[in-house]
Amino acid sequence: RKEVEQDPGPFNVPEGATVAFNCTYSNSASQSFFWYRQDCRKEPKLLMSVYSSGNEDGRFTAQLNRASQYISLLIRDSKLSDSATYLCVVNAPSGTALIFGKGTTLSVSS
Amino acid sequence: EAGVTQFPSHSVIEKGQTVTLRCDPISGHDNLYWYRRVMGKEIKFLLHFVKESKQDESGMPNNRFLAERTGGTYSTLKVQPAELEDSGVYFCASSPPGPYEQYFGPGTRLTVT
Numbered sequence: 423r424k425e426v427e428q429d430p431g432p433f434n435v436p437e438g439a440t441v442a443f444n445c446t447y448s449n450s451a452s453q454s455f456f457w458y459r460q461d462c463r464k465e466p467k468l469l470m471s472v473y474s475s476g477n478e479d480g481r482f483t484a485q486l487n488r489a490s491q492y493i494s495l496l497i498r499d500s501k502l503s504d505s506a507t508y509l510c511v512v513n514a515p516s517g518t519a520l521i522f523g524k525g526t527t528l529s530v531s532s
Numbered sequence: 533e534a535g536v537t538q539f540p541s542h543s544v545i546e547k548g549q550t551v552t553l554r555c556d557p558i559s560g561h562d563n564l565y566w567y568r569r570v571m572g573k574e575i576k577f578l579l580h581f582v583k584e585s586k587q588d589e590s591g592m593p594n595n596r597f598l599a600e601r602t603g604g605t606y607s608t609l610k611v612q613p614a615e616l617e618d619s620g621v622y623f624c625a626s627s628p629p630g631p632y633e634q635y636f637g638p639g640t641r642l643t644v645t
Contacts, residue, residue, distance in 0.1 A: 426574070465623060465636035466575065514577065517588050518627075519565065520634060522575040 423448050426523035428510050434529045439500045443526045445493045445510030452521075454513040455486055457495050459506045460525065466509055469495075500530045534558065536637035538624050544643045550612040553640045557606070557626030564607050565627075565634060566599060570620035578622075581607060582629075614644045 428445045435441050447455075455472035470477065472484040472493055483496040493510055510523040537556045545551050557564045566578040578597070579589040583604035592599070596615070601607040611618055621641050625634040 424574075465638050467636070468633045471633075509575070516590070517580065518563065518634075519577040519580055519588060519591070520567075520575075520625075521577070522567075524574040 424523075425449060425521045426510050426512055428523035428526050430524055430526060432527040432529055434531065435500055437500055437502060437530055437532050439530075440496065440498045441500060441528060442497075443495045443508055443510075443528075445495075445523055447491050447493065447510075447512045447521075449512070449515055450488075450491060451515035452512040453515070455484075455493050456511040456520075457482075457484055457493075458509040458511050458522075460509055461506050466511075466522075469508070497528075500528075502530050502532060504528060505530045536624055536626050536635050538622075538637040538640050540640060541638065542641045542643075544645065545614055546645055547616055548613045550610065551614055551642060553609045553611075553622050553624075553642070555607045555609070555624030555626075555637060557624070558635055560628065561626035561635075562604070562629045563627040563634075564601060565625040566607070566609055567623040567625065567636075568620050569623070570617070575623065578609075611642075614642075616644050618642060619644045 457469040458466040459469045460466045476485045481498045485494045507525040509525045539554045564581040569575045577591040580587045581601045598610045621639045623639045624637040627634045
């Protein structure tokens, strides 16, 4: 079983749509959770950390369910500029190294 | 503030040759990480430095890979001899002391032919 699993997509949505990505992780000892964004041929950049209580940053909402080992990202009112690959990331229980999912590709069209 | 920089941006070498990748972290960042993404796979952790010490090298694939961070500043990752399966994008990341966001460099795209 992969340590972090994501639906690779692609998700093709029109501008203004709401889209949700899901992710599961295998190690219950993981303590830190993140969504990173990666544009084509660029480096990953932190989009937001994910907290147990859920958190929101503008149009982006992240949720964590520790019991189900499940993380989600909701994007409301999608923009063309949201087109990218979204990486679900958890920390390695042994330290601060990051464990990445393969990513979910989002394409927003006008 | 300058971000994480990596050199070279691209490298094409033949199987059996040696390549050295360099990473300059953000100034003041004690933590330095190396990751790698091979085609079709997820980004995978290679190793972690705290200043000049290797904190965790559990992700290093084999002894053909040697990482150093002399003086706790920049780091190098040497692959010797390179094999075809070493092709991929090598990312470096850095962070301040503690559980903070890791800032990634633009990566070095390595192609072994």
